[in-house]
Amino acid sequence: MKGDAGKIVRVNLSDGKVSKEEISEEVRKKFLGGRGFAAKILWDEVSSVDPLSDGNKIIFSTGPLTGLPLPSSGKMVIASKSPLTGGYGDGNIGSMAAVHLRRAGYDVLIVEGRSERPCYIAIQDEEVKILDARDLWGRTTFEAQDNLEAKHGRNVGILVIGPAGENMVGFANVISQRGRAAGRPGMGAVMGSKNLKAIVVKGTGKIPVFDEEELREMGKEGYREIKGKENYDFWIRQGTMLVFEWCNENSCLPTNNFREGTFRFSKRLDGYALEKAKVDRKGCPLCNMQCGNIINDAENKNSELDYENVGMLGPNIGMDDLRKVGVLNRMADELGLDTISLGSCLGFLMEASEKGLIDAGIAWGDLDGCKEVIEHTVKKKGLGEIIFEGVRRASERVASGSEDWAMHVKGLEISAYDCHACPGMALSYGTSPIGAHHKDAWVISWEISTDRFSHSKEKVEKVVELQRLRGGLFESMTTCRLPWVEVDFGLHWYPKYLQAVRGQEISQEEIFKLGDRIYALIRSYWIRENRSWSREMDYPPSRWFEEALSQGDLRGYKLDRARYDEMLSMYYEIRGWDENGIPQKETLEGLGLGDVELVLGKND
Amino acid sequence: MTELKFLGYLAEIYGRKRAEIFVENPRKLRDILEVEFPEDRSIVLINQRVGNFDSIIRDGDKVIIMPMISGG
Numbered sequence: 104m105k106g107d108a109g110k111i112v113r114v115n116l117s118d119g120k121v122s123k124e125e126i127s128e129e130v131r132k133k134f135l136g137g138r139g140f141a142a143k144i145l146w147d148e149v150s151s152v153d154p155l156s157d158g159n160k161i162i163f164s165t166g167p168l169t170g171l172p173l174p175s176s177g178k179m180v181i182a183s184k185s186p187l188t189g190g191y192g193d194g195n196i197g198s199m200a201a202v203h204l205r206r207a208g209y210d211v212l213i214v215e216g217r218s219e220r221p222c223y224i225a226i227q228d229e230e231v232k233i234l235d236a237r238d239l240w241g242r243t244t245f246e247a248q249d250n251l252e253a254k255h256g257r258n259v260g261i262l263v264i265g266p267a268g269e270n271m272v273g274f275a276n277v278i279s280q281r282g283r284a285a286g287r288p289g290m291g292a293v294m295g296s297k298n299l300k301a302i303v304v305k306g307t308g309k310i311p312v313f314d315e316e317e318l319r320e321m322g323k324e325g326y327r328e329i330k331g332k333e334n335y336d337f338w339i340r341q342g343t344m345l346v347f348e349w350c351n352e353n354s355c356l357p358t359n360n361f362r363e364g365t366f367r368f369s370k371r372l373d374g375y376a377l378e379k380a381k382v383d384r385k386g387c388p389l390c391n392m393q394c395g396n397i398i399n400d401a402e403n404k405n406s407e408l409d410y411e412n413v414g415m416l417g418p419n420i421g422m423d424d425l426r427k428v429g430v431l432n433r434m435a436d437e438l439g440l441d442t443i444s445l446g447s448c449l450g451f452l453m454e455a456s457e458k459g460l461i462d463a464g465i466a467w468g469d470l471d472g473c474k475e476v477i478e479h480t481v482k483k484k485g486l487g488e489i490i491f492e493g494v495r496r497a498s499e500r501v502a503s504g505s506e507d508w509a510m511h512v513k514g515l516e517i518s519a520y521d522c523h524a525c526p527g528m529a530l531s532y533g534t535s536p537i538g539a540h541h542k543d544a545w546v547i548s549w550e551i552s553t554d555r556f557s558h559s560k561e562k563v564e565k566v567v568e569l570q571r572l573r574g575g576l577f578e579s580m581t582t583c584r585l586p587w588v589e590v591d592f593g594l595h596w597y598p599k600y601l602q603a604v605r606g607q608e609i610s611q612e613e614i615f616k617l618g619d620r621i622y623a624l625i626r627s628y629w630i631r632e633n634r635s636w637s638r639e640m641d642y643p644p645s646r647w648f649e650e651a652l653s654q655g656d657l658r659g660y661k662l663d664r665a666r667y668d669e670m671l672s673m674y675y676e677i678r679g680w681d682e683n684g685i686p687q688k689e690t691l692e693g694l695g696l697g698d699v700e701l702v703l704g705k706n707d
Numbered sequence: 708m709t710e711l712k713f714l715g716y717l718a719e720i721y722g723r724k725r726a727e728i729f730v731e732n733p734r735k736l737r738d739i740l741e742v743e744f745p746e747d748r749s750i751v752l753i754n755q756r757v758g759n760f761d762s763i764i765r766d767g768d769k770v771i772i773m774p775m776i777s778g779g
Contacts, residue, residue: 352773
């Protein structure tokens with residue numbers, strides 16, 4: 104089978120050993136690539152370990168479409184056992200590192216063990232070296248990127264962590280190209296725990312493809328189709344920031360730690376404010392609908408904004424100035440902190456201060472206070488000592504009922520959509536395979552366009568369908584979903600692309616089964632690694648059930664716990680999981696995961 | 708007066724983000740708009756309830772027309 108090298112490069116930082124392994128045809132068929140490979144490797148190799156110990160592994164996984172001349176295909180998945188959640192964690196990143204890894208002849212890089220001193224991994228085709236990174240340790244992600252480019256040239260792919268990852272902050276991420284970020288559930292902390300500062304990749308080979316000419320032609324046609332879409336120009340102007348006004352109008356803009364869904368200063372932060380402040384834009388490799396909007400921040404430095412970081416570092420913390428939001432966003436990128444989790448942690452601290460639950464407080468919208476907290480988070484001192492492991496642990500420290508408004512699911516902070524009046528999206532957050540994140544199933548448009556307040560089976564089925572496509576297919580191909588979801592690029596292209604790349608047809612049934620298999624395996628991983636599993640792990644925070652919106656057109660709305668529970672049971676039934684969300688034996692067998700069933704049986 | 712609000716690129720199709728129109732006799736939304744929208748990619752809310760371009764609009768209604776976005 105063409106379309107991937109079928110090769111893993113494995114680097115053990117404890118003994119310096121580098122090995123290369125084949126990926127069996129069976130695994131390639133059953134798991135496709137990207138997230139599928141990562142889930143399979145973690146299931147097989149990482150069990151019952153402390154995520155920050157040398158027993159954990161971090162996986163950099165590409166898919167059959169990665170690096171090819173196809174719309175927005177410069178992506179890879181970074182996965183590990185998460186120090187933030189204790190379960191499966193991953194994130195996808197657009198980076199030249201993804202393209203170069205494929206050109207170097209590898210689909211997957213696994214890093215295991217722990218280096219005695221700071222190091223980085225340099226891959227150039229067949230050659231894999233572990234190099235000294237003591238001069239990089241303590242540097243920001245931007246400085247480290249500059250330094251590594253000076254050493255290795257600019258025609259390389261670089262993944263790097265900042266001081267947050269080095270100091271193992273729970274929501275430290277991985278950064279590339281000065282602002283591309285991935286790995287919300289602490290993937291940067293896992294690298295830091297291994298004393299691994301960076302990965303530099305250069306590949307000069309050709310990515311194997313079954314029908315190169317056909318693929319090239321279809322790729323060109325795809326790029327043309329995207330540019331011709333009626334909302335393409337608007338997208339280029341605002342990117343994901345077009346969501347901001349939309350969410351405010353629909354009462355789902357996270358405001359004051361997800362208390363409200365509308366922000367009275369929204370016009371100061373929305374996509375039109377961004378257009379005025381914008382000085383440049385950038386994006387991932389192979390993309391013709393770049394979404395990175397760069398503004399000049401309040402400290403006259405460039406900051407790359409998108410909706411998630413403006414939502415969480417703007418209204419969610421009462422910040423009403425886009426250039427100030429830019430400062431916090433840029434600091435997070437430099438230090439290697441996830442902006443969504445950071446915005447949630449800051450909102451949590453502000454609310455705790457307002458309620459008088461912590462001594463040295465911080466007010467809503469306090470820029471200097473936020474800057475200090477960010478610096479202290481990385482150093483684990485002051486207020487940073489409360490939040491450096493995320494809001495779940497912060498609420499355990501603060502107590503006094505703060506668990507009810509610590510806005511996370513399974514330990515991962517909720518991304519920038521308030522769900523007081525979006526039951527389908529609440530279910531999506533509740534059942535996301537990494538904890539509360541929107542990438543797998545963003546269902547708000549669909550639920551507003553049908554019956555927003557219903558808890559119907561049809562809505563649950565929609566969540567599952569989106570998870571199969573966004574969380575299964577796109578995360579595993581591995582390519583960006585935005586052409587499809589944002590400008591309506593034809594979904595029908597992707598099976599054709601896969602066929603041209605691998606020479607094998609893939610049906611819709613197989614695509615759905617792939618997604619179900621990956622979901623069942625990841626769910627099994629969570630259960631195996633969390634011995635105290637229950638269906639409550641799939642609940643959103645109490646705030647959305649207990650405290651109604653007090654502002655906007657939907658004031659008075661909140662989620663209904665009993666009806667959410669009904670939806671959750673429907674969800675389990677569709678997935679073939681039991682009433683505690685545990686995949687049933689026959690479900691696993693039907694998905695070709697019979698061996699997983701046996702291990703689960705042992706744990707019972 | 709009937710309030711019309713357009714979000715995102717749909718505002719550019721209409722030419723304005725907001726409009727107030729006196730609807731003397733109830734009539735279909737598409738007849739009021741007189742501009743073609745990508746209907747399969749649009750959401751219509753009338754007084755916060757789901758409608759469509761054939762919904763009957765009465766004076767005093769609040770109408771929002773917005774794109775089916777996908778939240779990144």
